[in-house]
Amino acid sequence: MPASNLIRLRGPYAPVLTPFKADLCIDTGRFVEHCRWLESQGMGLAIFGTNSEAASVSLDERIELTEALVAAGVDPMKLMPGAGLCAIPEAVRLTRHALSIGAPGVLVLPPYYFKTPSEDGLFAYYSELVEQVGDARLALYLYHFPQMSQVPITVALIERLLKRYPDTIAGLKDSSGDWDNTRTMIERFASHGQGFSVFPSSESTMTRAIPLGAAGCISATNNVNPARVRALFDLLDAKGDASEIESLQRDVDAVRSIFQRLPMIAAMKSTLARARDARGWNIVRPPLQSFDESAARDLDAQLARIGFELAPQQA
Template identity: 55%
Template sequence: MVTPFRGNLDVDTEAFIAHCRWLVNSGAGLAIFGTNSEANSLSIGERIELTDALIGAGVPASSMMPGTGTSSIPDTVQLTRHAVDAGAAGILMLPPFFYKNLSEDGLFAYYSEVIERVGDSRLSLYLYHIPALSGVPITLGLIERLLKRYPDTLAGVKDSSGNWSNTKAMIDQFAAQGVDIFPASEAFLSAALPIGAAGCISATANVNPACIAQLCARWNDADGAALQEEATTVRKIFQALPMIAAMKYTLAHWHNDADWCTVRPPLTALDEATGHKLIDDLKAIGFDMPGVRAKENA
């Protein structure tokens, strides 16, 4: 889930809550504080405050899967405890991502230490495999070890490798053991859902949630192939660009609110020429964001 910022780079909490409500009403859950949230550009305090603001605004904690993984065990434990106490449905946890070429033993020790320190039977842990950015892969062997040690805690994996063979291997090996496997692109859904995937955790659900939710629900219906084609077409437009900036530009256009374009450095916003072409490309395929409210006098 993307995080809206004001022009001065402060989080726009009101816009954050409104976006969450729109996503839930469109059939999506809320993977707050993931990659597209610019989570690693947010402080620990900001993540906690935003979680509390969502719950205070009546957004159900049961719809949330907050990202809590950091390179610091104490920070990860603090974020994870807070999310569990808030009633989040699950926790999406990056591996410690600063040191590279880590051993499986080291990663197992990290996750084990976090689980033991949190010490809460309510913890449902989802491992976050995104090696292109973290540089630290979540291997099948690590998943197996954690599942054996913590069968009631390890709930699933988000596979952001973009490698279908890896996603399929995860589904084939672990779905039957009750582990939820989520590919990170809706383009894989028609292949993944029939063999046991749990759904997808996708960047472009930020802008196309209803279509993706319908695909998850109706992939095996007569219109399943058409829904897959529609979702994949939208996905291809966004993934050809810097994804976070492109989604924020799109949200800015449909909300009529230029602040939505803001990203925190070191990321940069789309330039106007690229942004205008993006909107033209989306309109050419009939894309819309029903239910998004345009800001007046923006």
């Protein structure tokens, strides 16, 4: 049975892009606008994920942005803040803050700087985080992204953490890009109603993943194609018409395939900049680089060929 104190998170989430001003300060107003638009399109908000440029956003900036969202009326229950930092005191502070504003879960990378840490070392990291936060409300989602973090989240580690903290370890985002790994995680931990939510990192896997018991997806391109991804999830969740599901899956795959061939953060920001007539959306923090005009025009042409248009923001 699911752990009694956990809210089992489900649905599609966007790892929300972070807009910057010309001086590289965060554009808080534009961030709030984008989050409110995503929320209106049916997205959960995985703020401070990889595509948020989270590694380039300071601890204080993350806290200030989270508070700005809540002050603007964004539902804290829609938030899944990224709280994975190498320094345990910083991860503890960020996690406590997420709990204080009412977020129902945090997404936590392993300590990614260190070379091939042992399973015991990773278990100790997550244990220290749980123990030092010391809050029964904590629902911790593990973040498996080995090609970036260089530190995998293994089946054995998950089993150890679930045995020690069954009321706290709530799920996992699998960004491995390996369908066999995603399927293993779903079948081992999420398909029997234990309250463990597995989120693949691409909407392109949803037709396979949701029927097996996946909770949704946390996908970069949910930043630009939220309504269609939400519609696909809802159809799958309701076991809807197979032909309609197939058609929607083709549509979201077409969008995803264009962006995933490109530097995704810069590409998505370029699309938002043009659709919103807001040049500031093009700005990324170094070491990333923005799209130049030639690359932006080529991206626009590719999206036009598949009939893609970004949904407008509400006035």
